[in-house]
Amino acid sequence: MTITDPSAFGSQPSGEDDPSVRLPLVEGAGENFSSVTDAVASIAELPVERTNRAWIICFAISVSLLGMLGLLILHLITTGVGVWGNNNPAYWGWPIVNFVFWVGIGHAGTLISAILFLTRQNWRTGVNRAAEAMTIFAVVCAGTFPGIHIGRVWVAYWLFPLPNQMAMWPNFRSPLLWDVFAVSTYATVSLLFWYMGMVPDLATFRDRAVNNTRRIAYGIFSLGWTGSSRHWHVYERAYLLLAALATPLVLSVHSVVSFDFAVSQLPGWHTTIFPPYFVAGAIFSGFAMVLTLMIPARQFFGLKHIITMRHIDVMCRILMATGLMVGYAYSIEFFVAWYGGVQYESFAFVNRAFGNYWWAYWIMVSCNVLIPQVFWSKKLRGNLWVVMIVSITTNIGMWFERFVIAVTSLTRDFVPSSWGYFSPTWVDITMFIGSFGLFFTLFLLFLRFLPVVAIAEVKTVLPQAHAHGEDHAESHSAGGSAAAPASRHDA
Amino acid sequence: MHGPIEIPTTDQVTVTGLSKPALIGLGVGVAGLAATAALGASAGDDMLHFGHSMLVAIVFFLSISLGALFFTLLQHVTSAGWSVVVRRVAEAMTAAFPILGLLVLGVLVVPVLMGKPWIYDWADSAFVGAHELVQHKAGYLNAKFFLVRVIAYFAVWIGVSRFFSSQSLAQDVDQDKARTLKMQGRSGISMIAFGLTLTFAMFDFMMSLNAEWFSTMYGVYMFAGAFWSSLATLALLTMWLEKRGQLKGVVTSEHYHDIGKLMFAFTVFWSYVAFSQFMLYWYADIPEETHWFNYRIWGDWNGFALLLLVGHFAIPLLGLMSRHVKRNRSVLAAWAVYCLVFHFVDLYWNVMPEMVNGVAGGDPATTGPQFDLMDLTAMIGVGGLFAFAILKRIDGKPALAIGYPRLPESMAFQNI
Amino acid sequence: MSDQKKHDEIHGIVAYFDDVDSVMSAARKVRDAGYKKWDTYTPFPVHGIDEAMGTKPTILPWIVLGMGLTGLTCGLLLQWYTNAYDYVFLISGKPDWSLPANIPVTFEVVILFSAYTAFFAMLGLNKLPHLSNPLHKLPKFSRVTADRFAICVEAKDPNFDAGRVRAILGAETSELEDCPVDTSRAALPLWFHAVMALVTCATFIPLSLAVKGRFATSEKPRYHVWPDMDFQRKRKSQTGWEGFEDGRSMRLPVEGTIPRGELRDDFELYFGVAQGAPVPPHVTFDGGAMGGDNFQWLSSFPTAVVVDDAFLERGRERYGIYCGVCHGAQGNGLGAVALRAAAIDAEQWGWVSPKALQSDSAKAYTNGELFHIASNGISSMKGYGSQITPKDRWAIVAFIRAIQASQALEAAPADLPDGTDFEPVPTIKDVRLSEASVDAPAAGSEPAGEAR
Structure with missing residues (x-):
């Protein structure tokens, strides 16, 4: 059997059930470099007065919530952390829960941009830019909470190893300090990764700019990028290295977050599966948030042919897989709590499921483990309403997971005399809502003014992006050229 | 390479002439086991060393098969294209489950049923009676339930591996694309079954060696090592079949590059899991948890612990980093052998300190490693049987999934 | 002669292409013609163009590896210096120099150093930012970042010969143009320089304030950000308060009482004088003010202690x-x-x-x-x-x-x-x-x- 044209099995959009055929990543027969550029650039090039009304409404709401968050933070700083519900024995209440929640959401971006890049999951090109932006904004939200949790925010620099008037250094044996390093490294590397990926697209915007303000603004941030192949060569290598660095980083960040809990001796926190379990949970919640954001975005901004149903299908499957991993961790924890024979540990887990906070536990289990199982059905993966609802319940479930971990263990420790019950105050609740204002303000600005889709990367997965075999046989011996498109699609 | 892609004919890729090597493997295996048994019986240590050496060997080869099963499932669950050319080799590596199952029954389960603590202290009723914590788990760690679980594990592994191998072999003949969809459809649920059985099997076979110790991460730790060593074996077997001619021109350095990347990734993953497990217990410093590490890291086993740190993490991390290493067959082969050696070291470090612990009444912190010829003969014995099972599976069948619809994609595959 | 003149005037010759195949084929021709100062411009990284252009592999990975190892050293040194050398303190029973606890931060520092290096070395090797490029002046060139491809052979190339370049490129495409040398480079407006100078000066303000704070002395009390912790609503000892009749903020013991443990009836033990002598009212050592000479310093030890x-x-x-x-x-x-x-x-x-x-x-x-x-x-x-x-x-x-x-x-x-x-x-x-x-x-x- 001989197949003469390797691209034959790459581009024929015949029946999607045929495993020998890879569906095109960008839908629509007539897609080419120009149309992809237009589709993405036109969003940012829309004149201000013609901005989508839905965008304006969302933005207005987000900015008001952001303002509320600012006022609440002011209230917190001028009054003290007593405005929160954190009190003996639950000194870690909503702020830490919100912190872990947001950091977790921030994991999908780097996962999509780095791990899926390394594993050649080329479908990522449609969604990676937005997911990376989401990562950065989520990390900003996450950083806010420990930042204000320290009480005296004006000495927050004590968190870093800077010489200070007390001649003291931070304690590097504390996992909370590891967290400072992990989260700030993660924020930095994500920002570098996001910005570096955006440079060529900003150059595209610069070259399409119709007025000087845009030309100068995009021009400065695109650093004078010309699309030189010699630049691309170094650029691609740097991108690959950043991806290779970000992959262990993404594992390390939520592992370090889990160390905050797991190095302690508190029952329910001190268990060795925490690092991979937290990482799986983070990816789980991150993908849920990507879906929550991308489904409306593709609808409103006409990106349905770039962020296709196939993207959503794949992400649903990842959601289900990571949900199962989280479920695996829940069950192993329960089994070993009994198997280990430590009575405090067994009590902690029985208490989670049937104690004071049983409702939180069962919300967590149903949202994280049970509900995502609907994605076994291909039909339901294709129903955007179902996907939207499941992605939102997943986010709810993952928030409750952190709540269950932080609060049930703290309120039921070794000594019954120190048991308590945690109740959030109005500041706790409104601050959490306000953090969504911060997140969406940033995200909406991104959607409106920056390249939402990695234009250059999407172009590389178009069939036209590849030279044809018969034209340049000499390159084959060197082994350097022209992969069949299909090999670049999925691996 | 990018011109016309020649799909090889069935004859070109069919492996022949392995019946004799397989028989040699069987002979070596039986001889090795007999020698081990003889050495064990003459050692006069109540079969302790025999049991533990055999456990290391069985788990070593079992983890290779389990890793290969995971590899197969992973390719189906992700609808992967690049790996089609090596998947048949991975499928063949799962052929050892029945023979390994017999070994597990014979060497691990039978002594427990007889109440002999050759390997597992909890098989000894006097030991259980003296240890309250072990009594607590008697509902799980008891002979009958152990037998039931072992049967269940192997039923799942044999069932799943048979399904995927037979579907794949049948596809060679009928080229039916529906089989691909069927395999993909079943891969998800198989993955769940795999995850649970592997975890509990490793809890049973390995973690319960010290019946009082526990770690929720242990299943993940064992999985990391299993996949790592399995990739190494996959690379070696593929090279061997390529050399014999069956995979010549089909498998390219691109595929080795990917296997090498996975080996590198799992070097890091194993280290991450091993470090996390250690660090969390070291940090909290609770005696119920640290005793397992105490004699492994601070006692006379510290040389082994250091060897693992350097040999299982630092050296392969640096060694497998370069793309040239991963793309060069002979260099990668050397690294694959290296990985297998260190997987053995890892298992040896996990199992052997428990030999003198517990019922034996010794202190592993001061006894240290006690090498014996049995350690080697057990590996040769189980290895021989493992080779027999695999060669038998490969023999007379295509070494390539020639009916798989994504084969051309895999053959044309190139790393970016 | 006319060629020589062009050489002086133009930055290079630019050829435009519409698809990957043609630009690759042209790139091979230019490569084979032995040019060095030339480049291909594409809207996305074209697979295989490095080989077509003869680009050598970049040294970037080695730079990153080097900086990663530097990060490893710095991370470990930082933690050793701060926690095990400069400011040693015991916490949760861990050794001062706790390697397992230092791994996470060391890892993060390695990643941080490497990632910064990957990014900035990429900019450095590509000589970016490079905002003023003569190619940007060409209207047609602006489509290269969207959907077209270009090759530019620069006049700086030692083998540059405009006629030959046109011949080579012209065989591949019909769209050729000369790129004039950019003369507008110095034309940044004066206000731009002024603003940049101001901004540069302003960046020194925080640093100079910190230096001043470190070395200068001040007679003013320190600045209290939130005064409620520093000035609490309570009376401190030895201060006055109008709330009590005697105007003191502290209370005296009730008359005729002695606080528990304050009874000083053993003169030998408490004052070092022989029992029965009058107690020195307030003790200084210059003789006369002692309140009379009629006491005797103890020469032995008090009976209340046993010297062993x-x-x-x-x-x-x-x-x-x-x-x-x-x-x-x-x-x-x-x-x-x-x-x-x-x-x-x-x-x-x-x-x-x-x-x-x-x-x-x-x-x-x-x-x-x-x-x-x-x-x-x-x-x-x-x-x-x-x-x-x-x-x-x-x-x-x-x-x-x-x-x-x-x-x-x-x-x-x-x-x-x-x-x-x-x-x-x-x-x-x-x-x-x-x-x-x-x-x-x-x-x-x-x-x-x-x-x-």
């Missing part, structure tokens, strides 16, 4: 804690404080050197006087009555007597009983004479005097 080995050992320990820093562990007056004071010549400010306890004048004191000095101080020595319990002060006195019996400043005393463990000790005079560094004798002979 344990008592002497207690005295040695307390002496090491409270006295040794000035008087020296051996009592010769060579404590770390004394040496430091000698080094900075503190006598000019009224400092009185700590007495060598083996000196004759010290030996001449009665036990009661020594106790009194330990309790209430003498010349520039402060009293330790509030810090050391009376029995411990007596223990110190006993220890001092032991030192005096077993050590002398220069030679052995004549009345030394045979077999006494005796050694002469150095004095402050020896230290000055030997011109040794201040630390040397302290480190060698004064282990208890080593105060940080």
Whole structure:
């Protein structure tokens, strides 16, 4: 059997059930470099007065919530952390829960941009830019909470190893300090990764700019990028290295977050599966948030042919897989709590499921483990309403997971005399809502003014992006050229 | 390479002439086991060393098969294209489950049923009676339930591996694309079954060696090592079949590059899991948890612990980093052998300190490693049987999934 | 000649293409023609173009590896220096230098260094940012970042020959144009320079404020960000308050009562004077003001203490804690404080050197006087009555007597009983004479005097 044209099995959009055929990543027969550029650039090039009304409404709401968050933070700083519900024995209440929640959401971006890049999951090109932006904004939200949790925010620099008037250094044996390093490294590397990926697209915007303000603004941030192949060569290598660095980083960040809990001796926190379990949970919640954001975005901004149903299908499957991993961790924890024979540990887990906070536990289990199982059905993966609802319940479930971990263990420790019950105050609740204002303000600005889709990367997965075999046989011996498109699609 | 892609004919890729090597493997295996048994019986240590050496060997080869099963499932669950050319080799590596199952029954389960603590202290009723914590788990760690679980594990592994191998072999003949969809459809649920059985099997076979110790991460730790060593074996077997001619021109350095990347990734993953497990217990410093590490890291086993740190993490991390290493067959082969050696070291470090612990009444912190010829003969014995099972599976069948619809994609595959 | 003129005027020759195949094929031709200063411009990274252009692999990975290893070293050094060397403190029973606990931060620092390096080395190797590029002046070139491809052979190339370049490129595409040299580079507006200069100056403001704060002195009280912690609504001790009749913020004990544990009825133990003598009302050491001479310093030890080995050992320990820093562990007056004071010549400010306890004048004191000095101080020595319990002060006195019996400043005393463990000790005079560094004798002979 001989197949003469390797691209034959790459581009024929015949029946999607045929495993020998890879569906095109960008839908629509007539897609080419120009149309992809237009589709993405036109969003940012829309004149201000013609901005989508839905965008304006969302933005207005987000900015008001952001303002509320600012006022609440002011209230917190001028009054003290007593405005929160954190009190003996639950000194870690909503702020830490919100912190872990947001950091977790921030994991999908780097996962999509780095791990899926390394594993050649080329479908990522449609969604990676937005997911990376989401990562950065989520990390900003996450950083806010420990930042204000320290009480005296004006000495927050004590968190870093800077010489200070007390001649003291931070304690590097504390996992909370590891967290400072992990989260700030993660924020930095994500920002570098996001910005570096955006440079060529900003150059595209610069070259399409119709007025000087845009030309100068995009021009400065695109650093004078010309699309030189010699630049691309170094650029691609740097991108690959950043991806290779970000992959262990993404594992390390939520592992370090889990160390905050797991190095302690508190029952329910001190268990060795925490690092991979937290990482799986983070990816789980991150993908849920990507879906929550991308489904409306593709609808409103006409990106349905770039962020296709196939993207959503794949992400649903990842959601289900990571949900199962989280479920695996829940069950192993329960089994070993009994198997280990430590009575405090067994009590902690029985208490989670049937104690004071049983409702939180069962919300967590149903949202994280049970509900995502609907994605076994291909039909339901294709129903955007179902996907939207499941992605939102997943986010709810993952928030409750952190709540269950932080609060049930703290309120039921070794000594019954120190048991308590945690109740959030109005500041706790409104601050959490306000953090969504911060997140969406940033995200909406991104959607409106920056390249939402990695234009250059999407172009590389178009069939036209590849030279044809018969034209340049000499390159084959060197082994350097022209992969069949299909090999670049999925691996 | 990018011109016309020649799909090889069935004859070109069919492996022949392995019946004799397989028989040699069987002979070596039986001889090795007999020698081990003889050495064990003459050692006069109540079969302790025999049991533990055999456990290391069985788990070593079992983890290779389990890793290969995971590899197969992973390719189906992700609808992967690049790996089609090596998947048949991975499928063949799962052929050892029945023979390994017999070994597990014979060497691990039978002594427990007889109440002999050759390997597992909890098989000894006097030991259980003296240890309250072990009594607590008697509902799980008891002979009958152990037998039931072992049967269940192997039923799942044999069932799943048979399904995927037979579907794949049948596809060679009928080229039916529906089989691909069927395999993909079943891969998800198989993955769940795999995850649970592997975890509990490793809890049973390995973690319960010290019946009082526990770690929720242990299943993940064992999985990391299993996949790592399995990739190494996959690379070696593929090279061997390529050399014999069956995979010549089909498998390219691109595929080795990917296997090498996975080996590198799992070097890091194993280290991450091993470090996390250690660090969390070291940090909290609770005696119920640290005793397992105490004699492994601070006692006379510290040389082994250091060897693992350097040999299982630092050296392969640096060694497998370069793309040239991963793309060069002979260099990668050397690294694959290296990985297998260190997987053995890892298992040896996990199992052997428990030999003198517990019922034996010794202190592993001061006894240290006690090498014996049995350690080697057990590996040769189980290895021989493992080779027999695999060669038998490969023999007379295509070494390539020639009916798989994504084969051309895999053959044309190139790393970016 | 006309070619030569063009060479001076143009930046290079640009050819445009519409698809990957044609630009690749043209790139091969240019490569084979032996040009060096030329480049291909594409809207996305084209697979295989490196080979078509003959681009050599970049050294970027090696730079990143190097910086990653630097990060490894820095991360470990940072944690060692801060926690195990410069500011050592015990926490949760962990060793000062806890490698397992240092792995996460070390890892993050490695990643941080490597990632920054990957990004900035990419910019550096590509000579970016490079905002003023003559190619940007070409209207047609702007589509290269969207959907077209270009090749530019620069006039700087030593083999550049416009005619030949046009011939090579012209065979591949019909769209050729000359790119003129950009002459607008210096034309940045004046206000831009002014703003940039201002911004640059402004960036120094925080740094200079920090430097000022570090080195300048100020008479103003420090700035209180949130005053409610610094100025709490409470009365501090020894201050006035109009809320009480007597105007004090603190209360006096009820008349005729003694607080628990404050009864001083054992004069020997508490004051070092013979029982029954009138209590000195307030104790200073210059005779007359003592409130009469009709009391007698105790020459033995109070009946409430038993002088034995344990008592002497207690005295040695307390002496090491409270006295040794000035008087020296051996009592010769060579404590770390004394040496430091000698080094900075503190006598000019009224400092009185700590007495060598083996000196004759010290030996001449009665036990009661020594106790009194330990309790209430003498010349520039402060009293330790509030810090050391009376029995411990007596223990110190006993220890001092032991030192005096077993050590002398220069030679052995004549009345030394045979077999006494005796050694002469150095004095402050020896230290000055030997011109040794201040630390040397302290480190060698004064282990208890080593105060940080």
